[in-house]
Amino acid sequence: MASLMQTTTRNGKRSSTYHAFLEGEIEQRPNLTVITCAHATRVILDGEGSAQAARGVEYRTENGETATAMARKEVMLSAGAVGSPQLLLLSGIGPKDELEATGVPCRLNLPEVGKHLKDHLQVGLFFSAPGVGVSVSEVAISMGPDALRAPAGPLPADPADDESLPPELQGLKAEAERRLVEWFTTGRGLASSSMYDAVAFFSTGLGDEYSHDAQLGFFACGYNPDLWERCLRVDTHEFFDDPDVALSPTAESMIVLANPVLPHSEGEVRLASADPTVAPDIQMNYYSDPHDMKVMLAIIRRALDVVAHWPSHRQIGPLLVPPALAAKHGYVEGEAPSDALLEDIARHYSLTVYHLCSTCRIGSVVDHELRVKGVAGLRVADASVMPNIVSGNTNAASIMIGERAAELIAGSNGVRLAEFVGSPG
Ligand SMILES: Cc1cc2nc3c(=O)[nH]c(=O)nc-3n(C[C@H](O)[C@H](O)[C@H](O)COP(=O)(O)OP(=O)(O)OC[C@H]3O[C@@H](n4cnc5c(N)ncnc54)[C@H](O)[C@@H]3O)c2cc1C
CATH class of the missing domain: 3.30.560.10 (Glucose Oxidase, domain 3)
Structure with missing residues (x-):
């Protein structure tokens, strides 16, 4: 199968899960708090043995203080294929011998946390x-006059000096402006390409x-x-x-x-x-x-x-x-x-290719509903749950895992997600 590359692009601009799902939402939703520059340090667990449950997350604030966020229902980890297993391990969930070797008390012996790490390589x-x-010159022209300024490009570093440009550089600047306007107004042109x-x-x-x-x-x-x-x-x-x-x-x-x-x-x-x-x-x-x-x-x-x-x-x-x-x-x-x-x-x-995955994979660490085996109220939703690496790029697959997790959580709380976001098609 061969095709043009599909990218996460909207109106000629690279998108992201922030732009697609979060931008503008935080201000509008009283039930959503986003704490930035916070470093999660462990999952707060209570209970013993097979009766353990996740109650919240401990984190360090931007100022280095320790704080907690307590969950009314569930804790979700989405720290990626490195961060999620690290958080489970720091919480005492993982291979017993490895935890003990680093001085973390083992709360649950789950031998495959952090194992089966996969990635793609490219040459x-x-x-x-x-x-x-x-050519790189063509790409630069399509990114507008600022991409052509000194020291890398032929236009003066200070736009105020453009008045004395020779005719060929005036033409170059005009073409760069035309292409930039084309990209802004139509989302098309070289600037929209990865x-x-x-x-x-x-x-x-x-x-x-x-x-x-x-x-x-x-x-x-x-x-x-x-x-x-x-x-x-x-x-x-x-x-x-x-x-x-x-x-x-x-x-x-x-x-x-x-x-x-x-x-x-x-x-x-x-x-x-x-x-x-x-x-x-x-x-x-x-x-x-x-x-x-x-x-x-x-x-x-x-x-x-x-x-x-x-x-x-x-x-x-x-x-x-x-x-x-x-x-x-x-x-x-x-x-x-x-x-x-x-x-x-x-x-x-x-x-x-930066496609790390499978370190908390479904079947070994989490079940088919992304719940960490042996701990109540704790799920993982990111590339770490992939049972094996997908045979393509991992971003879309990771977003799908997030969307599926939302459905699973809604379903287990008696909420029909379709009533909020509509049905596909
Ligand atoms: C440079 C680069 C280019 C890529 N290009 C593409 C591409 O073109 N196409 C494609 O399909 N895929 C691409 N990928 C892969 C794609 O981005 C990942 O597969 C996808 O983002 C994985 O999603 P995730 O939710 O598992 O993890 P992430 O997107 O990595 O999200 C995990 C988040 O958790 C945060 N975190 C981790 N630990 C903690 C902690 N203790 N406390 C608080 N926060 C924490 C991290 O900062 C991060 O924001 C690229 C990746 C990289 C790095």
């Missing part, structure tokens, strides 16, 4: 793509039969050194023969992301300390199951095949191979890369 394959890719413009899902044939195991992402832009260094954490002087040429503002390039979507490797989240302000220990164990590298190689091969058969008269590529790896494997540009070279590229340049 960015860089191709020169004249006439197909969009640049992750197209996606393909398919099966490598190596995975499980019930689902595809591969995703290819097509970025229409090769981006700039800042993005490579800071977001992708790649040393551009190591990755590119000449980063000034490959990532010049006028270069037209593409990035194809090779992304196995049903990895077998599992990691874990463990407490590093009983102190809630200390980050937990996160072990990702990427590629610990050899299956995942086999799938990655198959997807990279497919990416090279798609690029080699690009549906136009334009030529894309060849694949940019970092010079040190090219030398190590005796690779000559334009030749078919060996499996050993592609594996080396994957091992050096795989990057998280």
Whole structure:
């Protein structure tokens, strides 16, 4: 299946669960209190053994004071695939031996809290793509005149100096203003794009039969050194023969992301300390199951095949191979890369997709209604409950988990949610 990428975008702007569900609601609802800059430190439990129940949450305020929020009915944890298991562990819910090793008294031995951590990995394959890719200069023009100001751009840093612009820069500024107005008024244009413009899902044939195991992402832009260094954490002087040429503002390039979507490797989240302000220990164990590298190689091969058969008269590529790896494997540009070279590229340049999940998974830690097993009045609703990682991006799936949790809570309190929000369609 191949399509344009679907994004959480409304009227040309990236949305979020805050914009979609919360914005404006807090002011209108007397029954909703949002406490910002609060760090939850543990779930307050009472009772013993199998009669334990969650009564509230302890948290630290912005000023470092300890406060509590007590629940009349239930406590919901939505702190994500790292935060939710950490909170359960800090509350004494988790593997007994691990809790005792960090000095947290065990209230409920639930061995799989924090286990089965999954994530997606991706490898960015860089191709020169004249006439197909969009240059960084084009992207900047579409973001309006401010994106073109010095020191990075050709317009003066101070808009007051625009009066003395030469004609070509006046034209550039006018075009940038036109595109910005187009985006504001129609929600269309380059500024509305995430640049992750197209996606393909398919099966490598190596995975499980019930689902595809591969995703290819097509970025229409090769981006700039800042993005490579800071977001992708790649040393551009190591990755590119000449980063000034490959990532010049006028270069037209593409990035194809090779992304196995049903990895077998599992990691874990463990407490590093009983102190809630200390980050937990996160072990990702990427590629610990050899299956995942086999799938990655198959997807990279497919990416090279798609690029080699690009549906136009334009030529894309060849694949940019970092010079040190090219030398190590005796690779000559334009030749078919060996499996050993592609594996080396994957091992050096795989990057998280930030899709962490499954650390409080349904069946192990919570039941099918998201209730923590063995504790009354406590649910988890976030990506941590996914029984396995979804074979695509996780944001929409996480939002669906939140919506389903709302239905479950409403249902168990005799409320028909449809009376408030209507029925679909
Ligand atoms: C940089 C980045 C880019 C991404 N891009 C995409 C994308 O393009 N498409 C896509 O589908 N998915 C994307 N994802 C993944 C997607 O955002 C996640 O899958 C999704 O947000 C998971 O939702 P969640 O509710 O489980 O956790 P989160 O959204 O992480 O929410 C958990 C919240 O709990 C808070 N929290 C944690 N611990 C505590 C505590 N002790 N006290 C108080 N608050 C706490 C956190 O600050 C956070 O706000 C991206 C993720 C990242 C990080």
